[in-house]
Amino acid sequence: QEVGRQLEQYHKASSLTFAIQDGPQAGQTVPHVHIHILPRRIGDFEKNDEIYDVIDVKEKELAEKLDLDKDRKDRTLEEMAEEAEQYRKLFTKMLRAVS
Secondary structure, eight states: OHHHHHHHHHTTOSEEEEEEEOSGGGTOOSSSOEEEEEEEOTTSSSSTTHHHHHHHHHHHHHHHHOOHHHHOOOOOHHHHHHHHHHHHHHHHHHHHHHO
8 A cells, every 4th residue: 555655646646557467358468467557546537447448449559550579669778777766766765764
């Protein structure tokens, strides 16, 4: 719960949706299980579960535009390191506050 609160604050969200995709029928488009953490805000969807329909539509649009095996561009090591550093700072701050 504390991790969720920190992520909500960081992303200026009021809630989080976790979407786990493990297998093609679950929407997995890369060869490893992954979890999407989606910051949510009041009123972002009329009905909360509509987010899953939007995810499906966006996945299909992406698949139509790209050959994911050829055209998918992985993030660079530098981009991933920068994101990891941002979260490292966030969670280090959280751990200090808890201890």
